[in-house]
Amino acid sequence: MTQPQSAIQREIRQRRPFQSRSQEGVIALLRTADVVRRVLARVVEPHGITLQQYNVLRILRGAGAEGLPTLEVGERMIEQTPGVTRLLDRLEAKGLVRRKRCPHDRRQVLCFATPAARRLVDQLDAPMDRADRDALRALETGELDALLRALDRVRSGHAPRGHAPQDRSRAHALKPT
């Protein structure tokens, strides 16, 4: 099934062809993710937060009144702890996150979304939902299903993190709650 000349290839102004279909797929995947990321970022930025900050707030909204320890937040993103600490620092400075030492285990720091953060995230629910649909608007239902299946398989082919020996699944943000 030799392709005519793929979209990616034209986009990149290439001289030489791809070395493999896989290479083409990898490049398409990374480029597409960047495009989509930017689409979503434009939705939240006018509200004074970044996409990553929005992710954190959404996670914390879902955690509710019990809050969530820092590492737990990090696990739901795809990020290392240090990044999370500083992300939370910035959100705390903006009054969108409150932190508190856990009394039962004083090593942990519990994080909470403030009421202002909840209002902000609630307000962004509808626009973000629209942005998600818009980002993938070019796909018909069948294509979306196929995409999802393919992406799931790609991820399932790789250890959760590469760091930890082989613990269970990790998670990213942008989670619905």
Added chain:
Amino acid sequence: MTQPQSAIQREIRQRRPFQSRSQEGVIALLRTADVVRRVLARVVEPHGITLQQYNVLRILRGAGAEGLPTLEVGERMIEQTPGVTRLLDRLEAKGLVRRKRCPHDRRQVLCFATPAARRLVDQLDAPMDRADRDALRALETGELDALLRALDRVRSGHAPRGHAPQDRSRAHALKPT
């Protein structure tokens, strides 16, 4: 076609379901791209460069002896100019890039891969090709084709950049030459 309970959903430790299939697709896309990016990064990092630096060097190798102005490099990545300037600064400091004012248009700065850079990139060709295949190893040929088609359509649904009114296609790195 209600899915049983998607992979993503489990990975994220969710309580509530996705708001839409599109949301699920967007999250899967971003997460998968992150995973793949890390797989590739691990290949080049032992050689003392980052994935982005590798991208630039590959582009410059393809440009050959005429070199490429800074902005042209940026266009083949998905990045703004300032990032490219500094990327090139670091590569120049490492002796992998040489820069020179263009005599015909003294505003431009032509960039070249040094022989050391060429050797490095040549040396990485095979490992990177293997990594590309490895990254998508879980996909069968048909799935890879479907993925590619879906990704191309997603990108085609969005203006090249959102900044420039509507100029022609942009490009990313990781390009074969």
Added chain:
DNA sequence: CCCTTTTGCTTGACGCGTCAAGCATCTGGC
């Protein structure tokens, strides 16, 4: 020619993302 505008790039400031180190707190073995 001169003067405005455009083009090509650099700089400054800021928010990530990651690694390596460091510090406090808990845990398990004794």
Added chain:
DNA sequence: GCCAGATGCTTGACGCGTCAAGCAAAAGGG
């Protein structure tokens, strides 16, 4: 109890990625 190790987080350093501002060279108009 006590102490070595594990755990949870923070800090420092560095490489991106992006916006806004700045500067020099080129282009275009008069």
